[in-house]
Amino acid sequence: MAEVGVEYVRMGEFAWAQLEPERGAFRFDWLETVLDLIDDHGLNAVLCTPTATPPRWLVDDHPSILQEEADGTTREFGSRRHYCFNSEAYRLETRRIVDALADRFADHPSVAGWQVDNEFGCHGTLRCYCDDCADAFSDWLAERYEDPDELNEAWGTDFWSQRYDSFDAVLPPRHTAADHHPGQLLDYYRFSSDSAVSYNELQADRLRAANDEWFVTHNFMGHYEALDAYDVSESLEFASWDSYPTGFAQELDDPSSDELVAGNPDQIGFNHDLYRSAGDGPFWVMEQQPGDINWPPYSPQPAEGSVRLWAHHAVGHGADNVVYFRWRRCLEGQEQYHSGLLERDDSPGRGHDEAGAAASELSTLPTDGAVDADVALLHDYENLWATGIQPNSPDFDYFDHQRTYYEALRSHGVDVDVVHPSTDLSEYSAVVAPTLYLVDDELAERLEAYVAAGGQLCVSIRSGVKDRANKLLESRPPGPFAELVGATVEEHESRHPSQAQSVTYEGETHAYHTWNERLDASEATVIGEYDAGEPAGYPAIVRNEVGAGAVTYCGVWPSDDLARRLVADLLDRAETPRLDEPLPSTVRVSSRGDAAWVVNFGSEPVSVTAPGAADRLLGDETVGAFDCAVVDAPGTALSIDTGSR
Amino acid sequence: MAEVGVEYVRMGEFAWAQLEPERGAFRFDWLETVLDLIDDHGLNAVLCTPTATPPRWLVDDHPSILQEEADGTTREFGSRRHYCFNSEAYRLETRRIVDALADRFADHPSVAGWQVDNEFGCHGTLRCYCDDCADAFSDWLAERYEDPDELNEAWGTDFWSQRYDSFDAVLPPRHTAADHHPGQLLDYYRFSSDSAVSYNELQADRLRAANDEWFVTHNFMGHYEALDAYDVSESLEFASWDSYPTGFAQELDDPSSDELVAGNPDQIGFNHDLYRSAGDGPFWVMEQQPGDINWPPYSPQPAEGSVRLWAHHAVGHGADNVVYFRWRRCLEGQEQYHSGLLERDDSPGRGHDEAGAAASELSTLPTDGAVDADVALLHDYENLWATGIQPNSPDFDYFDHQRTYYEALRSHGVDVDVVHPSTDLSEYSAVVAPTLYLVDDELAERLEAYVAAGGQLCVSIRSGVKDRANKLLESRPPGPFAELVGATVEEHESRHPSQAQSVTYEGETHAYHTWNERLDASEATVIGEYDAGEPAGYPAIVRNEVGAGAVTYCGVWPSDDLARRLVADLLDRAETPRLDEPLPSTVRVSSRGDAAWVVNFGSEPVSVTAPGAADRLLGDETVGAFDCAVVDAPGTALSIDTGSR
Amino acid sequence: MAEVGVEYVRMGEFAWAQLEPERGAFRFDWLETVLDLIDDHGLNAVLCTPTATPPRWLVDDHPSILQEEADGTTREFGSRRHYCFNSEAYRLETRRIVDALADRFADHPSVAGWQVDNEFGCHGTLRCYCDDCADAFSDWLAERYEDPDELNEAWGTDFWSQRYDSFDAVLPPRHTAADHHPGQLLDYYRFSSDSAVSYNELQADRLRAANDEWFVTHNFMGHYEALDAYDVSESLEFASWDSYPTGFAQELDDPSSDELVAGNPDQIGFNHDLYRSAGDGPFWVMEQQPGDINWPPYSPQPAEGSVRLWAHHAVGHGADNVVYFRWRRCLEGQEQYHSGLLERDDSPGRGHDEAGAAASELSTLPTDGAVDADVALLHDYENLWATGIQPNSPDFDYFDHQRTYYEALRSHGVDVDVVHPSTDLSEYSAVVAPTLYLVDDELAERLEAYVAAGGQLCVSIRSGVKDRANKLLESRPPGPFAELVGATVEEHESRHPSQAQSVTYEGETHAYHTWNERLDASEATVIGEYDAGEPAGYPAIVRNEVGAGAVTYCGVWPSDDLARRLVADLLDRAETPRLDEPLPSTVRVSSRGDAAWVVNFGSEPVSVTAPGAADRLLGDETVGAFDCAVVDAPGTALSIDTGSR
Numbered sequence A, B, C: 001m002a003e004v005g006v007e008y009v010r011m012g013e014f015a016w017a018q019l020e021p022e023r024g025a026f027r028f029d030w031l032e033t034v035l036d037l038i039d040d041h042g043l044n045a046v047l048c049t050p051t052a053t054p055p056r057w058l059v060d061d062h063p064s065i066l067q068e069e070a071d072g073t074t075r076e077f078g079s080r081r082h083y084c085f086n087s088e089a090y091r092l093e094t095r096r097i098v099d100a101l102a103d104r105f106a107d108h109p110s111v112a113g114w115q116v117d118n119e120f121g122c123h124g125t126l127r128c129y130c131d132d133c134a135d136a137f138s139d140w141l142a143e144r145y146e147d148p149d150e151l152n153e154a155w156g157t158d159f160w161s162q163r164y165d166s167f168d169a170v171l172p173p174r175h176t177a178a179d180h181h182p183g184q185l186l187d188y189y190r191f192s193s194d195s196a197v198s199y200n201e202l203q204a205d206r207l208r209a210a211n212d213e214w215f216v217t218h219n220f221m222g223h224y225e226a227l228d229a230y231d232v233s234e235s236l237e238f239a240s241w242d243s244y245p246t247g248f249a250q251e252l253d254d255p256s257s258d259e260l261v262a263g264n265p266d267q268i269g270f271n272h273d274l275y276r277s278a279g280d281g282p283f284w285v286m287e288q289q290p291g292d293i294n295w296p297p298y299s300p301q302p303a304e305g306s307v308r309l310w311a312h313h314a315v316g317h318g319a320d321n322v323v324y325f326r327w328r329r330c331l332e333g334q335e336q337y338h339s340g341l342l343e344r345d346d347s348p349g350r351g352h353d354e355a356g357a358a359a360s361e362l363s364t365l366p367t368d369g370a371v372d373a374d375v376a377l378l379h380d381y382e383n384l385w386a387t388g389i390q391p392n393s394p395d396f397d398y399f400d401h402q403r404t405y406y407e408a409l410r411s412h413g414v415d416v417d418v419v420h421p422s423t424d425l426s427e428y429s430a431v432v433a434p435t436l437y438l439v440d441d442e443l444a445e446r447l448e449a450y451v452a453a454g455g456q457l458c459v460s461i462r463s464g465v466k467d468r469a470n471k472l473l474e475s476r477p478p479g480p481f482a483e484l485v486g487a488t489v490e491e492h493e494s495r496h497p498s499q500a501q502s503v504t505y506e507g508e509t510h511a512y513h514t515w516n517e518r519l520d521a522s523e524a525t526v527i528g529e530y531d532a533g534e535p536a537g538y539p540a541i542v543r544n545e546v547g548a549g550a551v552t553y554c555g556v557w558p559s560d561d562l563a564r565r566l567v568a569d570l571l572d573r574a575e576t577p578r579l580d581e582p583l584p585s586t587v588r589v590s591s592r593g594d595a596a597w598v599v600n601f602g603s604e605p606v607s608v609t610a611p612g613a614a615d616r617l618l619g620d621e622t623v624g625a626f627d628c629a630v631v632d633a634p635g636t637a638l639s640i641d642t643g644s645r
């Protein structure tokens, strides 16, 4: 391992049955032996608490710890993640095993820190509908609302006679004939996320109590929806996440042949930038795909070079460490079709050599600089949940909508922080806020202040629609932002794909899709207009100057072209440096400290021209297929030529 | 409201928790206050019984009232329609709240009548599989059959050893490994419909006992399948239904852009004509779509003019009142994305102004004439259920098949009564009977008498196949109609879409789809023949003269063209007036009293020429996009020119 | 019946309620009357045990006999196959009714033998998840593994902490959050198959105890996956199966118009050849489709001639008897839309006359010769199950992959035995082994011996991957076959359909799909190479000479063309006679004794030239649409001309 450049070895995330084969009979010696070995080679260990897989004997002792589906079916023992976050019995068991492990290894020199559990919520397990959850939900509601009438008022339970006399009367959203109440659903989603947050905190606290020099992290998943990573990360030293580019690519509509074998850089990059913000600093990739994997529909082999490429891409976005999953293919169990750096016969696979190359290169590169983004993209799990509860169209997806703007920003070579709306925005020259759905006056005031002080803001469809309880505001959207935006939404519609959908913006016609809003531009300047179908002639995009800044409101889900145009204009108004020409979707640049990483996720070479004096730290002018380069210059100062494309 | 032309205000359909926030603590004052206000403005109220949403405390008192799925999963509190029609406990609670409301408002001058409950069966709740239903089903069977052996004989339970020794041994059709017995299923469907019928009757009786001048109605749904509206309506003064044209349109295969924004006139008209028959006279639209709505996949805005158009269309089909749902967008609960005549900020939406225009126009038009249709289309829920139980093709749908003939009739400008086969047919010049599936000798005799007396009858595929218990008849189809039709079905088949499917009729080739029957035309004249694939050369369509009339039997599911041709010939033989040229599918005419309504559901204008002396009561010669006109002349006397189409 | 050529009448397969309408009250007289009648007409009876449909009273006495789904839902009374194989209560009831029937008819002259139960596993009932199954599974595991640690070792339960302390702790694979353990699943599939095997054996033993001259058989289903027919057949005199060609055809991707009306000859023939091997000799078709049927999505009428064609096809593949299901359309119950030889009014349908023609022709043809195939195709239910547990691609299907090679063989006119890998192969000149997935050294040694002795072997993708417990082998595939094959698999991948997929073989480019393996050809000769996409240049197909024979390893799922080429080369090396030109997919030839049956499943005629002296036993040179011919010559000696195709 040391030879291939491994610095950290992660272990034990599902090992409870080996660590405690029967109650109280701890078997930690094997783990200590391995840790000693790690220490002998000058490596470090990241230990994992094994709580994602309570063993059979523990389930037999406490059958109630098992999760339940909304229709009451038990999620049985036999795979993983079968425990409920709200089981008091399981929290006691958790404390027991975590304390035992922490105590035993508190002084071991090789243990650098811990990963709590593993991928909270994987396989749809973040939300559980069992009786323990029913009780905990009632308690959570009692904490949030003074009395049941406050809940009735907040949710609006007059509708369909949903009124509750007590918090105990409120159940999880189990199987019903028709839709659940959106107030109940949103609070259940919050409650479920909070349940994992407090479960994580319980473990983090125990670990730190044993050794307060340990770091504590958790390995999040890619574009995972049910868990608020900002909240979890409050108990973590840093966030980490598990990156599987070729698996994610198969979740795209109609992935290209390059995406199938190397992934999409923005799909990955969005997660890098999100978890960097969540953890408020450098993040780790805790599981980096090392070859073909078992869980997507298809399992193509990654392109030659892509394992190395992914490592550089992560570091360029601010990763401190890239850990591969797994070292060696596992011969047994559910993940036999998941490759490792070593093949089943211990021979090195392609991923092994590429991981080694990346490690060796990165050891010579300046990787201690910070990412210093000029632009923020506002992202809020609660908006994701609320729009998911009432998407009002089969084609509306919060994450996809966010990515439209993210891709546009990245195509111009700028770095992006994906941040929660509560973040201090004063240091950002430009802010993009796609679908600020749940709002309050305080948020409106903060955004107004940002713009008035010179900020450039872009707000998109479905903003200012609801209060925090998921009730419609009495005023038309964008509600409390109306004055800032200088316009209101007269009518919105979710368009059937067969309906004509286009707008003009700066003299050119652009497609939009999924959603439109007919604006009433009381104060703002109309800069885009519908030119097809029923809304033809209505304002679609407006701009409003406020104080030293301005806000653009885009009332459609723009095509990629239109999004790039809108974002270019935003950056230019903000005087934020950008590339002269937008990049193709396979090529990206990101800046860290003084250096810029250029990554090519495509099968065609590109040529990179750097400012005169800039050192080429890795690679040269031509960046080949699935290759990368590092230049000692800001990313937006480069000139990248993709030939005929 | 009065300003916009509102005459009736419907209220209270889900208000149980507000009317009785805890057991016995009735809070009716707020409702009385509103009723007083309504009275002050010279308006009338339609009150609704609030039984569609039993409140939480009631469910806590009687958890057994909840419905269950076929797999035993409970349909929990949290949405609506969670009660079982066969819960004795709930029938007692129903009586309690209905009596209390009826007694309190028996003398209030503004209350014109009542709507019982709301949309029986919405969200698939007409059929329940709970233990109360199991008991009630056994009782229902005991009522229907003298002893279990009669049931065994009727259903045919020798098949797969399904014999029952007692009625108690028969369960609802809960989850089984393979298909349920078709005799059991059909009786369960009858039983389920009867359960709602008797539940409705219970409420209607209590209301009339309090004030016998009140009308009682129920708001049915569009093309709803599980409830026999004829049976329910026996306890109602008139039927009403809830019309959502843009929602229904999305249930069509490949809806056109006009249909997406205005609906399909025949899809709506079929329901108008059905509920007019069910209620035996003028009907109401109790919920008319006022703008965009929340429940279809997509939510496009209705075309400009369509809200007004729908009101005229309904009245032209015999509606006495058109009530909009809802007055104002509701800020809370599951239907926030359902528009109202007023927007969330109380400002009027487009629908508000259009509804006002329609009300004002209709107040000047002659709307007290009756619809007097020359043609009947026979429609029977039991045939719908039985063909749904054994469709024998993924493409067979009773409602769709009926609509093929309905559209053909409407394309010729004739009015249609959609009636139950038990209806007296003697006043109709022509009768179309698509799929008279379950039959008996009495029906055969009535149809023979109708034809012998000069009637023109058209019978279609899958007629005369089964007895009333859903068993095959021993004789080949059309069974008891064989002599009338003068032909029998030698073989039928459900065709794979990739198989060649065409027939010749009167020298031209026409497509058919889904189903064919190779006929043996013993007595009848062959007027259509297969000309493709295996059945080529076999008779497909036959005509038989019987007494003073004739019967046409069509052994395929005809293309729209062929259906129009068949129906034109039928009308001509019946000497029923029709338009010279069939209308395009977006334009329809309907006659009421002496006036004809011309409605244009398309985005292209049409021109309407009336007989010399006819007054134009609304509009002029050109009927624009989504516009309508009213002429003082029979609809079939008009000449409608659609230009190039 | 006698007139139409019926020799055997099958009866009673669902008649328990008629045979024992209440407990102990046996009513066998009606059956005896029928048997007497059969005897009077010189016919024979095949009686069926009625255990597929325990009657209502029996279920009421023992509700525990009902099966359960993986989520705990009961499979209720109301259709068929609702009993659990592992219910001790039901095994006692089974013994009771079987003994009573066997005793009563032990001496009846017309009873030739018995069919046990009916279509084990139909409607997904082979696997049950009830508590009786849980107990029986634990016992089965205790039998298979010495102690729980052996099970832990065999399955590899360290993964995800799945370790078991006792056999009782292991449950059926009920609903879990994520995938089940592949070791547990494979053993559950084995256990489930064994449960039906022992249930069948219990019945067979009782029947033979009553009359040891009776034959005992069971009617298997077409390409049924969950039951090991080889194992079941060990208790049977011969295997029989139920053939529904037009139903099976609708399970093909994009079936042709000929397939829709006559079926695919290889889809049917594979089953003939499989069940002939399973029963180790002539088989029966116990249910032959007589016309249109009720259970596929669509129900087209079979082509004229096809009922006769299917009978000849079966006999040409070695069938001893072809029994039709059913004699007369049943007027009641779930299968009303299933035709019979007689129509509902007792008039003969087309199938009746065709069945009569076939019977009359076959009575003059030499049908006592045996099928003597030169080629074996290795087929193993355990490989089917294990690849089904981890297909690693939505497009991988064991049966489809087998059929690619089967069709290639059949296109060359050779007869094929579909046999279990444990079969003695020494008499076969060539052996095709698609996906020998689960392996051990003993199998490797047997195959090596076969090749060394001069055998020609073709092995395909995903061979030598796993041990018998469904764990990956430590060595790269093909594991223990690596020396024999002279190559190993460096990397495999399941390809996304949009990825380029082709190889060159003997100078020509051929498509492949679904799967590829980049080979490391240490010893073997590379005979095929990738020429597209990432694997371009890697070896794809290799050949290795071993002793007097050779083995070909094909590392892709070949196109039909490539498969035909590979198989032709294999046959030529084996000096196995084959046709000069491959047949189109609608035309097949099979040899039995000295005669060859030529069947034409297409709508275009073909012409058949026989060697000079050969007698034409049925038909002449031209074999028309859906027709057949029999020639007194080996099939591969014929020359079949399909005209322009």
Ligand SMILES: [Mg+2]
Binding pocket: A228, A231
């Ligand atoms: Mg939060």
Ligand SMILES: [Mg+2]
Binding pocket: B228, B231
């Ligand atoms: Mg009825």
Ligand SMILES: [Mg+2]
Binding pocket: C228, C231
């Ligand atoms: Mg076996």
Ligand SMILES: [Zn+2]
Binding pocket: A066, A067, A068, A084, A085, A086, A087, A128, A129, A130, A131, A132, A133, A134
């Ligand atoms: Zn829970």
Ligand SMILES: [Zn+2]
Binding pocket: B066, B067, B068, B084, B085, B086, B087, B128, B129, B130, B131, B132, B133, B134
């Ligand atoms: Zn019920």
Ligand SMILES: [Zn+2]
Binding pocket: C066, C067, C068, C084, C085, C086, C087, C128, C129, C130, C131, C132, C133, C134
């Ligand atoms: Zn069982």
